[in-house]
Amino acid sequence: MSWAAMLWAVTYAVFxxxxxxxxxxxxxxxxxxxxxxxxxxxxxxxxxxxxxxxxVVHYGPRPALRALLWxxxxxxxxxxxxxxxxxxxxxxxxxxxSWASATHHVLAAAGTLLLAATARADRPPAVASLIPTxxxxxxxVLLAACAGTVxxxxxxxxxxxxxxxxxxxxxxxxxxxxxxxxxGASGIWLTLESWGLDATTLLAxxxxxxxxxxxxxxGQVFPRWTPFLHGRRVPRWLPLAPALIGAATLAPYxxxxxxxxxxxxxxxxxxxxxxxxxPDDALLVTWIGMTAFAVFxxxLTIAARSYWLRTSAAxxxxxxxxxxxxxxxx
Numbered sequence: 229m230s231w232a233a234m235l236w237a238v239t240y241a242v243f244x245x246x247x248x249x250x251x252x253x254x255x256x257x258x259x260x261x262x263x264x265x266x267x268x269x270x271x272x273x274x275x276x277x278x279x280x281x282x283x284v285v286h287y288g289p290r291p292a293l294r295a296l297l298w299x300x301x302x303x304x305x306x307x308x309x310x311x312x313x314x315x316x317x318x319x320x321x322x323x324x325x326s327w328a329s330a331t332h333h334v335l336a337a338a339g340t341l342l343l344a345a346t347a348r349a350d351r352p353p354a355v356a357s358l359i360p361t362x363x364x365x366x367x368x369v370l371l372a373a374c375a376g377t378v379x380x381x382x383x384x385x386x387x388x389x390x391x392x393x394x395x396x397x398x399x400x401x402x403x404x405x406x407x408x409x410x411x412g413a414s415g416i417w418l419t420l421e422s423w424g425l426d427a428t429t430l431l432a433x434x435x436x437x438x439x440x441x442x443x444x445x446x447g448q449v450f451p452r453w454t455p456f457l458h459g460r461r462v463p464r465w466l467p468l469a470p471a472l473i474g475a476a477t478l479a480p481y482x483x484x485x486x487x488x489x490x491x492x493x494x495x496x497x498x499x500x501x502x503x504x505x506x507p508d509d510a511l512l513v514t515w516i517g518m519t520a521f522a523v524f525x526x527x528l529t530i531a532a533r534s535y536w537l538r539t540s541a542a543x544x545x546x547x548x549x550x551x552x553x554x555x556x557x558x
Contacts (some may be wrong), residue, residue, distance in 0.1 A: 233281045237275075241270070248270075253326065273304075294347050298343075304336045360540075364445055372530045373531055384429050407503045447535070464539050475529040478525030481518075482518045485517070
């Protein structure tokens with residue numbers, strides 16, 4: 229795994245170098261591209277990661293190196309921020325704002341997985357283990373899932389008003405469709421709206437389904453309606469991959485948005501009205517949307533951690549007895 233992480237680090241550094249020399253922005257500040265010189269930070273991070281991986285190969289996963297790998301893992305996770313937004317826009321036929329930034333998000337996400345695997349690798353070999361039976365999450369985790377679900381209700385209600393032709397926050401459904409078209413919404417997006425369906429609400433429904441699959445036993449075994457798979461265990465990566473991507477995007481995005489909304493409510497900053505008639509209308513929509521993203525993102529984080537722990541293989545009783553007896557004096 230160290231060699232794979234090192235290969236990724238070299239690729240990441242070369243990518244950052246190419247973008248820095250060609251003055252291609254890799255980061256964005258809202259709708260504005262960040263200075264292209266930040267590409268040198270990607271080069272530095274890739275170089276440091278490659279050096280760390282070489283040290284791990286030669287000296288083994290010493291505690292200091294393992295700690296550094298986790299720090300680098302956290303930084304790549306931050307660099308992968310908004311990958312979910314790129315996926316959503318591509319799903320509905322829209323182009324991403326910048327293909328260089330989108331590629332950077334994908335590379336950073338891959339690096340996060342590789343660095344986490346490298347940091348956890350080379351541990352003492354595990355004893356024979358038992359795959360735990362499907363189980364529900366503890367009560368606090370279930371309450372978090374309930375909170376994440378309820379948080380989306382005002383958001384879904386707002387979207388339903390617009391797609392059904394009503395008016396909310398001073399904007400009618402017809403005006404909202406015109407705004408979507410003016411902002412470059414894809415044909416799929418506009419077609420769904422013409423059918424009375426909002427794409428983001430459908431994605432919220434899929435996210436809620438994923439959330440409850442992480443906390444209920446049925447999320448660990450394929451259901452009866454899946455041919456050839458009924459009764460088989462669901463691979464852990466299948467729900468965890470989208471859960472981690474969603475949590476890493478929605479939680480910080482929502483929390484940052486809530487902080488900005490709180491400052492705007494206290495008149496500490498100015499809320500731009502954007503496509504809404506007044507700043508107060510924009511602030512109302514911001515509170516609804518950011519609350520949904522923040523609470524759901526945190527609930528998804530909690531549920532993913534619980535799923536990881538509940539599906540981790542546990543040492544079998546026979547293996548533990550053999551391990552204990554092997555340590556007894558003869």
